[in-house]
Amino acid sequence: xxxxxxxRILQNDQRAMGLLYQRYVGILTSVCYRxxxxxxxxxxxxxxxxxxxxxxxxxxxxxxxDSLKAWMTRIVVNESLNFLQSRKKMLFVEDERxxxxxxxxxxxNLDRISDDELHQLIRExxxxxxxxxxxxxxxxxxxxxxAELLSIKESTSASQFYFAKRQLAKRIKDLKNKKE
Amino acid sequence: xxxxxxxxxxxxxxxxxxxxxxGLWEGISEQMNLAEKxxxxxxxxxxxxxxxxxxxxxxxxxxxxxxxxxxxxxSSSPVNxxxxxxxxxxxxxxxxxEEKPVGEEPAVPRMxxxxxxxxxANSKAAPAATESPEPSAxxxxxxxxxxxxxxxxKTAETSQASAQTARRIAQASSSPTPTYQQNDGKPYSEEGKxxxxxxxxxxxxxxxLADNSHQQNNHYPISxxxxxxxxxxxxxxxxxxxxxETPIKASHRLPIRFGLKIGYQLSExxxxxxxxxxxxxxxxxxxxxxxxxxxxxxxxxxxxxLGISYQIWKNSHFRLYASAGxxxxxxxxxxxxxxxxxxxxxxxxxxxxxxSVNTALGAEYQPTKQLGIYLxxxxxxxxxxxxxxEHYYKEHPLSPGIEFGLRWHLNP
Numbered sequence: 001x002x003x004x005x006x007x008r009i010l011q012n013d014q015r016a017m018g019l020l021y022q023r024y025v026g027i028l029t030s031v032c033y034r035x036x037x038x039x040x041x042x043x044x045x046x047x048x049x050x051x052x053x054x055x056x057x058x059x060x061x062x063x064x065x066d067s068l069k070a071w072m073t074r075i076v077v078n079e080s081l082n083f084l085q086s087r088k089k090m091l092f093v094e095d096e097r098x099x100x101x102x103x104x105x106x107x108x109n110l111d112r113i114s115d116d117e118l119h120q121l122i123r124e125x126x127x128x129x130x131x132x133x134x135x136x137x138x139x140x141x142x143x144x145x146x147a148e149l150l151s152i153k154e155s156t157s158a159s160q161f162y163f164a165k166r167q168l169a170k171r172i173k174d175l176k177n178k179k180e
Numbered sequence: 181x182x183x184x185x186x187x188x189x190x191x192x193x194x195x196x197x198x199x200x201x202x203g204l205w206e207g208i209s210e211q212m213n214l215a216e217k218x219x220x221x222x223x224x225x226x227x228x229x230x231x232x233x234x235x236x237x238x239x240x241x242x243x244x245x246x247x248x249x250x251x252x253x254x255s256s257s258p259v260n261x262x263x264x265x266x267x268x269x270x271x272x273x274x275x276x277x278e279e280k281p282v283g284e285e286p287a288v289p290r291m292x293x294x295x296x297x298x299x300x301a302n303s304k305a306a307p308a309a310t311e312s313p314e315p316s317a318x319x320x321x322x323x324x325x326x327x328x329x330x331x332x333x334k335t336a337e338t339s340q341a342s343a344q345t346a347r348r349i350a351q352a353s354s355s356p357t358p359t360y361q362q363n364d365g366k367p368y369s370e371e372g373k374x375x376x377x378x379x380x381x382x383x384x385x386x387x388x389l390a391d392n393s394h395q396q397n398n399h400y401p402i403s404x405x406x407x408x409x410x411x412x413x414x415x416x417x418x419x420x421x422x423x424x425e426t427p428i429k430a431s432h433r434l435p436i437r438f439g440l441k442i443g444y445q446l447s448e449x450x451x452x453x454x455x456x457x458x459x460x461x462x463x464x465x466x467x468x469x470x471x472x473x474x475x476x477x478x479x480x481x482x483x484x485x486l487g488i489s490y491q492i493w494k495n496s497h498f499r500l501y502a503s504a505g506x507x508x509x510x511x512x513x514x515x516x517x518x519x520x521x522x523x524x525x526x527x528x529x530x531x532x533x534x535x536s537v538n539t540a541l542g543a544e545y546q547p548t549k550q551l552g553i554y555l556x557x558x559x560x561x562x563x564x565x566x567x568x569x570e571h572y573y574k575e576h577p578l579s580p581g582i583e584f585g586l587r588w589h590l591n592p
Contacts, residue, residue, distance in 0.1 A: 018205075021205060025200045025204070026197030026198060026199070026200070027195065027196070029198040029199065029200045029201070030193070030196045030197050030198040033198055039201075042201055043201035043202075043203070043204055043207065046200065046201065046204055047204060047207040047208050047211060048211075050208045051211050054208075054212065107185070110185065110188050110189070110192060115192055115193060116196075118189065118192055118193060119193055119196055119198075122193075133186075136186075137186050137190050138193070138194065165186060169185075
């Protein structure tokens with residue numbers, strides 16, 4: 001289905017463009033929010049992403065199920081990172097206080113918390129933590145690759161990830177406690 | 181260190197969806213659509229629009245082509261003729277006395293100075309029926325503008341596919357389907373770029389396009405005081421000597437008009453227009469029972485129109501609009517001749533001011549962004565000019581006309 005859609009778009013079928021947009025805009029919006037976080041910025045980034053998607057669609061090659069989705073997602077991620085790095089100075093802080101509040105190795109249970117809530121909690125993480133967590137967990141990049149992408153040290157990436165997990169775990173726990 | 185829960189994080193959220201921001205699709209179309217405006221979202225299919233437009237134009241064209249210019253009344257007194265003219269008054273007339281002077285005074289001096297710098301000498305052109313109103317300069321300008329426009333139309337991605345894609349998106353409707361909370365109800369989305377502000381046009385109208393040789397059967401009373409020399413016709417006498425009247429035949433050719441127009445876009449749909457026109461009215465008065473040559477009357481008018489236009493519909497190459505306005509024209513030359521001799525009459529010196537109001541429907545074809553060719557059938561009403569002069573406007577105060585011309589749309 002996706003293949004036919006792309007073929008039609010390459011033949012300048014504007015209805016096909018609308019269909020592609022409809023099919024994936026929900027997912028891509030979620031991805032964008034996860035990275036960019038600020039609602040006021042998301043529209044611009046998403047808009048640029050879609051324009052880039054449509055205009056460079058001719059360079060995309062199908063290689064299996066979900067490959068289009070992955071390709072589109074990667075474009076959104078790149079646009080988001082460009083935005084974050086140009087507009088905001090992404091700070092890679094390490095807030096030691098986090099380490100006190102949560103004992104190490106505690107199992108994090110994701111039950112009784114909704115997807116929307118989880119998504120929101122990720123958005124609320126500080127920029128540095130959030131970006132590294134997103135790239136590691138959702139894009140599956142290694143710390144080496146993240147370090148290259150963000151121009152930081154590999155060790156910085158690793159520690160940012162560690163702090164991100166700890167803070168997210170704490171937030172999840174707090175939320176669950178609040179709900180009970 | 182357990183990483184599993186973060187893996188679960190991925191599983192939970194990799195299919196997560198969110199409502200896109202409002203206006204996202206519009207923003208996308210706009211961003212990819214650099215030069216052309218989105219087509220108005222309408223369920224009326226394109227082909228039907230065309231048929232409707234063509235039919236409207238044909239109907240209007242057909243109307244005045246076959247319009248019988250023969251006069252109804254054949255009275256023998258000027259009083260009756262005046263009454264007949266009054267009976268033709270359009271309902272619009274009530275509103276016009278207030279509308280006439282509005283905005284015209286301050287606009288005119290500025291426009292005049294702009295026009296003074298403009299090229300065409302044809303505003304005072306001799307009334308050659310076959311003369312084209314286009315000066316040689318503009319086609320060159322148009323050419324340059326076309327290449328500029330083409331350069332502007334290129335998107336950031338320079339591949340041809342993307343440019344074509346951009347144009348296709350431009351012609352798409354403003355929203356794919358109403359699944360999301362978006363402004364898809366807007367019939368005419370605003371473009372980020374401002375529309376072309378100024379336009380300049382050259383046009384010709386009236387007698388060029390319709391049958392010129394209508395014969396009138398008006399009968400004008402004339403004085404019999406001097407049977408041998410060309411006698412003043414009573415229109416010149418102002419209605420004196422009602423007895424001893426010999427009817428004459430008057431033949432009024434359709435007016436021929438050339439002009440220059442300037443338009444200023446106030447908003448997406450509304451524009452203000454003014455310009456300068458030259459109009460030529462030719463009439464022949466033949467004394468029915470006489471053997472003398474006909475009296476030829478030539479009136480030369482220079483006029484300033486003022487009007488507004490409303491864009492009804494537009495796509496990448498065509499637009500349909502309606503306009504309304506008023507014109508003030510002044511006779512700058514009034515010549516009365518019989519054979520080779522000039523007639524001395526009261527009418528000789530008459531150089532009245534002629535007011536008229538008009539409404540029109542226009543169709544314009546735009547081969548490029550900035551050049552348009554248009555056809556504008558109209559309905560005009562000419563008020564009495566306060567003199568005894570007889571001419572086409574007096575004979576047919578409410579008359580249809582057609583104007584065709586070229587228009588250049590410029591960015592400020």
